[in-house]
Amino acid sequence: MAGDDFAAQAPLMREPESARNSIDNNSFISEGQPTSPSAFIWALSVAAGISGILFGYDTGVISSTLVSIGPADLSHPLSTLDKSLITSSTSLFALIASPLAGILADRCGRKYVVLVSDVLFVVGALWQAWTVNVTGLVMGRSIIGLAVGGASLVVPLYISELSPSAFRGMLVTLSILFITGGQVVAYVLGYVLAQRAHGWRWMVGLGAMPAGFQFGLLLMLPETPRWLVKAGHEDAAREVLMKVYVSDTNTTAERVLQDIKKEIFEEESTSKLIHTHVHGDDIWPWLTQLQHRMTELLYVGGNRRGLVIACFLQGLQQLCGFNSIMYFSATIFSLLGFTSPILTSLWVAVTNFVCTLLALLIIDRVGRRAILLRSIPVMIAGLVLCSVSYHFLGLPGNDVNVLQQIQSAASSPWATFIVVSLLIFVCGYAIGVGNIAWQQSELFPLSVRSLGSGFATATNWGCNFLVGLTFLPLMEYLTPVWTFSLYALVCLVGWFLAWKIYPETKGMGLEDMRGLLRDGWGVKKSSDRPASPRLRVS
Template identity: 55%
Template sequence: MRDHEHPPNKSGRGEEVDVELADMPSQRDDAGPNAPLIHRTEEDDNQPHNARTTPLTVQHSGNAFIWALTVAACVSGLLFGYDTGVISSTLVSIGTDLSSRHLTNLDKGLITSSTSFFALVASPTAGTLADTVGRKNIILFSDALFIFGALWQAFTSSVWGMILGRSVVGFAIGGASLIVPLYIAELAPSHLRGRLVTVTLLFITGGQVIAYLVGWAFSTMPGGWRWMVGLGAAPATAQIAMLVFMPETPRFLAKVQKEAEARAVLAKVYRGMLPDTSDLVAETMSAIKKEMLEEEEAQVQLKSTNSTSVIPPTLHSLLLHPPHARALTITCILQGLQQLCGFNSLMYFSATIFQRLRFSSPTLTSLSVAGTNFLFTIAAFNLIDRIGRRRILLITIPLMVLALLLCATAFSFVEAPQQHQVKAPENNAETIPDTRLPAIGILVAILLYVSTYAMGLGPVPWQQSELFPLSVRSLGSGLATATNWGCNTIVGLTFLPMMDLLTPTWTFVSYALVCLLGWLIIWHIYPETMGLGLEQVGELLKDGWGVKKSMDRLKAARRSTRALE
């Protein structure tokens, strides 16, 4: 399917793009950047609809149906954000309520990392099941786990009970974090795909803001942390009710031979975008079936050349078919970098950090981190289809490195109290470190780091499904998401020990070095996918990493746009 994403023009609301539906030759590597949304093949000429030589107009902003689906699906993102954000306030509010003792660093690490570890387990499992039971049912099952895990945490009285509750939530997050972006990508019109997937990130960061607000509201209440974690059951219950009105994706329906239902969903997705959507629906279905047939033929050929392999066919294709393997490599590197840069150490332990720095309200200070993340994710929503995925990473990651080094420098002053000392009260000769200025410096550096992360490494890795064809999309996205959660687990387990053993200064220097290495890798292997249809992205990875080819296409598209203006 050639579904080309068109960059927005200057017309503002109600802007429209022209998409030509005409007889087209089979796809070639040198397809132009302004190729039509759908192309016809010889096989299509036998379909009972007429070829068009005049352009059809597609409404750029989408209809109420597709936006309602996006919002309903993104409730899972809200849950994802809430449950990862609320643990920061919870850890500093539990006191001795669990196992009748204060939490140790090991307790905090296990409570935090158990969520990411079981999300790691759930991601590839959900990816495999999504091709069997459907995308929608995975979201429903995740909601049930969110409810059970939230209530279990609220009523537990032991550290290990808390770890179990966080593990159940981890299963739910692992499934939701994989399926929701995939679900939206498979339903969205091509020209809205990047933005609609980024809406997921808006809900995640919004959920984190809500988590910090709830944490602040209940932080002074005895046992208030139980309300913090227990309230996570409410959005999940609401989403179960919404699922009644949510359809399955047309790609999955076509895959399980439910073509009539797939056509009905597509008709609703495109409703209002054209005076008559029947031809567009028919062309889209034809393109879906064509892609499925080509992928099946490729898998048969791969299986025949490796007939002795015991690896499942889809996994075999992902690992050994070069275009699929390149897509998997890129997505896994991006997802790994998203976590190993240390961002979620701030989501999990920001209140702990600000508590150590003697802020009067660590939870309220942490709200500034979550709020910055949310606001700059809105900026990413507006920029990701204008600046481009590759370019936005190459711009923001160096700023993240700078922010991390500034943070490390500020921590060095906190670690050297003899340089900044004031007399202690009660007229004695002792001195205590004056950490106010370094602490403010750390907060400013963290906010710079979070803002640049939110525009780049936050949303870009979750565009992963556009790099995979339908036949390997679920499993490929599942493995990439598992990489994310595996690295998240490492960060959750090692952050506090690194702060104690390496000192905060060298901990943040380590994260800066990871970001620098990631920038170099992105420069060499990550092609620009902005404005390219799903099939065109596959063409980029056909014979190599496609970086130069993608930049050439982007330049050609811009020249064409300027010529039209």
Template identity: 55%
Template sequence: MTSNAGAPLLERQGDELEDENCLDDHHEQAPRNDTRHTGRLGVFVWLLTLSAGISGLLFGYDTGVISATLVSIGTSLSNRELTSLDKSIITSSTSLFALIASPLSSVLADRIGRKPIIVAADALFVFGALIQALSISVPVMVLGRSIVGLAIGAASFVTPLYLAELAPAAHRGTVVTMNAVSITFGQVVAYIVGWLFAEYGSATTGWRLMVGVGAAPAVLQCILLFIMPETPRWLVKANRSEEARTVIQKTCGTDPIALQMVNNVLRDIEVEVREEEESTGLHNGDGKANNSFLAGWRELILVPKNRRALTIACMLQGFQQLCGFNSLMYFSATIFLMLGFTVPTLTSLSVASTNFIFTVAALLLIDRIGRRGILLYSVPFMAFGLLATAFGFIMADLSTIDAHGPALTKSAAIFILANIIIYVASYAIGLGNVPWMQSELFPLNVRSMGSGLATATNWGANFIVGLTFLPLMDAIGASWTFTLYGIVCIIGWVAIWRIYPETVGISLEDVSGLLEHGWGVR
């Protein structure tokens, strides 16, 4: 089910959508009704997308590689085997510090720009990777993972924001989804590297290479940042409109029609910035901007449309984690070992590969089906996969008292794997990437704060799920644990249907208008 609430807005914004979709190979004006489907992304925007996507690759790699690292360390840290508490602290410290970094990055991104936050995240990735690789004790390893957590928290917030503010409206979903593709690709690489080093590497140095190799992509991105511009929207907000014009022109071209498009896009951004400043009183009497931190938070919480945007963004980010996906990614090898698979790490690779393949599918569908539509179609399949997995665990439990137990256990294991694949595929095509479109819901003056708080919600829920998954398995059993996650999916689907409007094809300057007088769904 998709919403038609944006139809009048789309008609009114027809010309502006053509202006923003300024990357056509030719510059003939398309019919107004086809504007959101015309044109292709230019080479410059693709280069920016791929360069910024390295942050996603680092995000995925560093969250995925720890699984193989923990089982390969042996007695290399503190001259003893790791305890369960050691492993829990090493793993959860990353999520905890990502939670801390997200809101802090949102404040800094408004003050100093989006690009410097990416630079800082790269420096933290390099520093954290080197500390991990040189660790000789558990506390030092925790320090390295905590620094990487700061980097992941900053990158997971700023990269989707950076891409959303640079992308043309008609292709914004595709561009932002590229970051999700990079994250899932990084997880696949982490699983492969972890398996190779665990099977064929040195017992004492293999795990150090696993974590240390994460520094290389960060160094590459630091080099590429020399050609990556700041976003036009931040530049206008910082009273640097001519620089913003230059950035927009690089994505649009230099012929007369393209120059007119540049003027229109720049005008729309300037109008939004001026209106937001006037409506929120962020100027003093002398005309100078008053960028009060408290004033920004009041604007985010007290203005109804901003509060609705924050509710939707935090709901989606929390739902993305509370459905249990990352607990599956963290502990899939444990689950498959319990089910009797002889090489659980390779079985886990099938989960990561499915996640990557269907995230690529989302890349092709997100701007065709829409954000709301793709969630309403995919979440029911997530719920089905989880509930069927719960039923599979009941089959596995019953097999232990059956005369033909081993055969039934094998059938149950294959059944569980198949339904986990269904769940992961459905997650990847919808919920795995749509929440990261959060920045498009907020007007420019609260975009960083709102996105940072929503990202912090994601990491907070991630921390909770990672901390409770194994205790839940022990306390209520695997079948009830997956049933609980399935119920969360059903509740989430109802919430999406009620309050999440469709935003596909609408410029960033106009999306917040959908939430002006309600949720914008009807």
């Protein structure tokens, strides 16, 4: 490949020898390994995880909102196109925000991006609550999209950089648990407020409250030690690490600090070489620095492979069709004739929450790869059963709008079986790809972590936008049978790619990941590690 030829011309762009040996020799450190996360880490993770509640609430509440808006509430009754635009606008602007948030997270800090996202959450929520037309609602959802795009990138990154490796998967999954919890809250409030006059305005407006609370809370919390060291604030980084690793007399914190400094030194050496070899003299320093990072991300083999894996997992998370169910579940269940479609949708949210909780408990024991390869077949089974159920629902013919056909067949017991099938799919999703894709930060070294995570998150929202925009038209013109069959096919391809390129990363320190992906996808290398490695603490 062109990237490999480029690296061959500049040998120092390959990973330093220390990074090469860290995996090959299984050089994991056991001294000072905490037996559980400290109270400080729990507090940081919970505070940052409030963004997950906002993320989940704003993706879940739109399902209830779409079936609660009355014909006279906005400028005109909502059409299928209106619903698709309202839903997909959030994803589109999250797509725009994600790479920009990655750049800001490097320049200004991880915490800064979350604070800006909180402000956007408040503005977007109030904008939606006060709008009087469809255009205004789309604009409000777009502002929410900017907030979600920034928060969905930075919160897993923030938690990942602060967590000891033995608990990193669990603590990042905690933020995903908050997302599913926010979806549950959205459906509960949707059910309570749906029958009230203008209740949908309260649904969307209440999203401002957690954002305001988190803004005040985060002002008192620190930056990540890895960003602080990179920004030249070594003493502040040491202070944070001493609060993270409280199991000994600060020797672990000092060791981790030295590892971070060593990695930054090696990355800066590589960056200087790339700068000299590719770009020449600085004209605009900030743009030149971004070019350096882009070159490191795309032309250093290990970084490029990490980007491919992260983008693949984020794309699979959306193209499997899960968020189409979250966005339109109330619409689907309304067409299927359920008396309370919002209450029925609550089962989807609760299943998602419970299975994400299960993933939180097992991810650092079973491992990311093992969970993913076992959960995707469950997703496929649920989607196939759903497709079969729609087939036997007994649609009257092809000369009538398919969504109207579904409604005419609502009394069939197959309608209940569709719900059961969707719950099976959601269970597999929540245990596996729903949370594992957000472990993306661990696939990148510090120098390109924000940028790589930004592109991966943008992939997520790009695919989310595509699914949100096309789901109802696919249901209407391709029929539900083939729509869910298409999602099942995507999952089947995703399973094969996961088996081929996704290595096991449980228990590995962030500074060790470069060696894992240095010479290939690292699948065999990760499987050859000892079953119970002495875990690194960084």
